[in-house]
Amino acid sequence: MIPSIPPIQNPERYSEFNLPREKVEAALNEAFKKVDLGIEHHGFKFPNEYSKNNVYATIENTSGWGNGFWSGILWHAYQLTGDEKYKNVVIGQIPSYTKRITEKIGVNHHDMGFLFSLSCVAAWKLCGNEEAKAAALMAAEHLTTRYRTPGDFIQAWGNVNDPKDNRLIIDCLLNIPLLYWASEVTGDQKYDEMAWKHFNTTISVCCRPDASTYHTYYFDAETGAPVKGVTHQGAFDESAWARGQAWGIYGPMLTRTYKESDGAMQVFKATSSYFLNHLPEDYVPFWDLCFTDGADEPRDTSSAAIACCGMLEALKHMDKADPLYSIFTNAVNRIMNSLIDNYTSKDVPEANGLLLHQTYAKPQGIGIDEMNIWGDYFYMEALHRLVDPDWKLYW
Numbered sequence: 001m002i003p004s005i006p007p008i009q010n011p012e013r014y015s016e017f018n019l020p021r022e023k024v025e026a027a028l029n030e031a032f033k034k035v036d037l038g039i040e041h042h043g044f045k046f047p048n049e050y051s052k053n054n055v056y057a058t059i060e061n062t063s064g065w066g067n068g069f070w071s072g073i074l075w076h077a078y079q080l081t082g083d084e085k086y087k088n089v090v091i092g093q094i095p096s097y098t099k100r101i102t103e104k105i106g107v108n109h110h111d112m113g114f115l116f117s118l119s120c121v122a123a124w125k126l127c128g129n130e131e132a133k134a135a136a137l138m139a140a141e142h143l144t145t146r147y148r149t150p151g152d153f154i155q156a157w158g159n160v161n162d163p164k165d166n167r168l169i170i171d172c173l174l175n176i177p178l179l180y181w182a183s184e185v186t187g188d189q190k191y192d193e194m195a196w197k198h199f200n201t202t203i204s205v206c207c208r209p210d211a212s213t214y215h216t217y218y219f220d221a222e223t224g225a226p227v228k229g230v231t232h233q234g235a236f237d238e239s240a241w242a243r244g245q246a247w248g249i250y251g252p253m254l255t256r257t258y259k260e261s262d263g264a265m266q267v268f269k270a271t272s273s274y275f276l277n278h279l280p281e282d283y284v285p286f287w288d289l290c291f292t293d294g295a296d297e298p299r300d301t302s303s304a305a306i307a308c309c310g311m312l313e314a315l316k317h318m319d320k321a322d323p324l325y326s327i328f329t330n331a332v333n334r335i336m337n338s339l340i341d342n343y344t345s346k347d348v349p350e351a352n353g354l355l356l357h358q359t360y361a362k363p364q365g366i367g368i369d370e371m372n373i374w375g376d377y378f379y380m381e382a383l384h385r386l387v388d389p390d391w392k393l394y395w
């Protein structure tokens, strides 16, 4: 369902707040130092999805869903500094993306957008790199093989058509921009249609009436009927996993950039209002929004950064007279200010990433209170958006 927008509780928490440009630029300068350290450690390879004691190990481009974030960080560093060394690293990585999708290495899942939008689509958009474009189009084609009918959604995990894996997850809202883009560059509408149907199916099942979200949703394999919402990385099935909620904030705005959908804007306003209503005092969420001040639980700073990217995108499309315009503007400033002041790695010399206190998967015991490469990416994207509101999306 398209939820109604919950009123902002305690709107004074989102009263006027200035985040000076110099502070954002200083944060970016600190980030570049960490990106340089990452390049020293990983060369043309990649950081693992999550750190151990705030140090990312180096991995090949053969598994997981995180490598695109590192390439994306390098693209931001390149655009912001003009220094070709960052571009040269990503260009050197492109053959590994081509090999991965051509030989279908570690791609039996839906995360083609996370992997290929920020690396290869960006390489195409920024440099006209034809190899990258071809790899991204192959990834889009591969993603279409996971489209399930009946049900009209992209199957997240497991072997395609396995009835026990007949579910979508809210995270996939950030994989479908790859499909919209594929339609744009090929003229073949099938990608766009699948993305749009998947978007609508996701919204219809994942958004609860109070604008919180389910992480995953199962469908009946025979009939395609929605069956039940279940969490995978959240605290419990009916809770709002912080990052899932953040995917439910930025995801609709990414669809909005391709589809000009009022429904997507309404979903964004609803999910982000819920998010803001559940932030603790320092504006940075715990790993599940059911926890608040005083909870002995880790944060997930990545959720804060993702939500800021969604709000910054939304502000470009909102009427300044909308009362939520100033709420979201000040929310971004307050959240980013808190991340910059309290959660970056600048005082941790060995840290080869950007943002501390992220949580990958608490129930599974993975990457808890560590750096996670996606949070680093979205922190960098949010900083880039703040210094350049006209930044053209890689998505």
Ligand code: GLY
Residues within 6 Å of the ligand: 171, 233, 243, 360
């Ligand atoms: N897409 C997986 C995650 O957010 O952890």
